[in-house]
Amino acid sequence: MVSRPTRKKMYRTMQGRMVDIDQLRSANESVQAVGNMNVNARGDVLGANGQVVTPKAQVIKKYYEQPKGKASEGQSSTKQTPAPQPKAQPTKTATPMAKVETKSKTVSKPKAVPVKTEPLETVKPSTAKKGIDAALDGLE
Secondary structure, three states: OOOOOOOOOEEEOOOOOEEEHHHHHHHOOOOEOOOOOOEEOOOOEEOHHHOEEEOHHHHHHHHHHOOOOOOOHHHOOOOOOOOOOOOOOOOOOOOOEEEEEOOOOEEEEEOOOOOOOOOOOOOOOOOOOOOHHHHHOOOO
């Protein structure tokens, strides 16, 4: 198996200039990156005055030593909150379907459901209760 030599990544700019990206990266790897993470272009964590506090190798090692799905020691919480209970969904009643057959196909249509009606009480106008007496009538 013959390995090929690595090719330089040369890019042509819009103005026609050739730029070697790998050379540009290596020349500026100690320069502080733009943003609020306080790292350089290599990935080392920087402290005051741009001094390297934690090298990239230690950052990667710490990341892979920590088990997945667990909080680190600094982020652990002593108070556990219970999981929220799902709210009960109201049940829907299905209307019965009646099958209607036609010459070409069978079609389902909603069946008419009979509604039970209760007879209204007939109250004589002279003995009809009014106001709060009528509202409290029937409550026990």
